[in-house]
Amino acid sequence: KFCWYMLTSSVQPTNQNVISSQAMEKLAVKCGEGRGRALIRRIIAVVQTAKILGLPFSEAFEKQPIELLQLLSLKAQDSFDEAKFLVETHIMPASSIARILADSFLKGLLAAHRGGYLDSQKEEGPAPLLWRSSDFLKWAKLCPSEPEIGHALMRLVMTGHEVPHACEVELLILSHHFYMSSSCLDGVDVLVTFAANRVDSYVSEGDFSCLARLITGVSNFHSLSFILSILIENGQLELLLQKYSSTDTATVAPASVRGFRLAVITSLKHFNPN
Known part of the structure; x- marks a missing residue:
């Protein structure tokens, strides 16, 4: 009763009140569970x-947690701790969390693409809007369902939005990551089918760099072997090797390295049996 009295008498959603988080944290410690x-x-x-x-507290108080x-x-790198605490203390559907994170990541990708630094490994761009893959992997931990993250990313490339190839590829790479880490094989199948249907669009525009980025980023050389074949058939072996060498080899499993070499050799033998 004491905690409830202190809360209702001192904390009201008005702009005039100055609310101390530290004071409320101390009050929370005094109050037990329930x-x-x-x-x-x-x-x-x-x-x-x-x-x-x-924002004024009153305005934030009126918004739904998912809106917050x-x-x-949208502040990305600057607000992770606050977002984490918000998710920990409020009930939000996993699908809604995933959708919001995917949408914000795409906004960051588009900003980086427009600025011409999507391929840069340096911390540059319109911070704090810019999201890098490492940022997204960190934020994705806020969602309790990895498959939902994969689904949300896939929806962005499947719903007819005009997404540049370079951004589309990054969405596919991350979606594949979450499908594989959660053993969502149905999701992987959908992704591979989508990629197969999109290849002609990349080839017609001569966008082999994005295809090389996709195959090396996903590292699913068996399912996406058709991309290797297309690159080699179009004389893009050197580009493929450059893209692969630019990946973070320290985080690549030895089995993946062997898989890449075997897939390339197999494709080469297909076009040149001798």
Whole structure:
């Protein structure tokens, strides 16, 4: 009762109140489970979110948690801790979390593509909007379902949106990562089929660099062997090897390296049996 009295008498969603997160955290410690602690922690999360977003507490308080997460995701690198606490203290559907993260990641990809630094390994770009793959992998941990992350990324490339090839490839690479790490083989099948149907579009525009990035980024050389064949058939072996050598070999399993070499040799033998 004491915790509830302190909460309702001192914390109201008005702009005039100055709310101290530290004071509320101390109050949450005083309150046990089932005695207001969870409610106080939820309010603390909104307070912290409002602060980093530059919103009045009353405005943040009126928004749904999923709306706040969306706003936080647009700040990317600057707001992960607040987003993590918000997700920990509020109930949100995994599919909604995945959709928001995928949408924000695409916005970052498009910004990087327009700026001409999508392929850069340096920390440059319109921070904090820019999302790199490493940023997305970190944020994706907020979603309790890896398959939902894969589905959300795939929807972005399958719903007819005009996504540049370079951005589409990055979405496919990450989607494949989450499908494989969660053993979602149906998702992998859908992705491979989609890639097979898109290859002609890449070839017709001479966008072999993106095809090389896709096959080396996904590293599923068996299922995507048709991409290797297309690259070799069109005289792009050197480009393929350059793309592969630019990947982070420290994180590549030896089996993957052997798989790449075997797949390339197999494709070469197909076109030149001798």
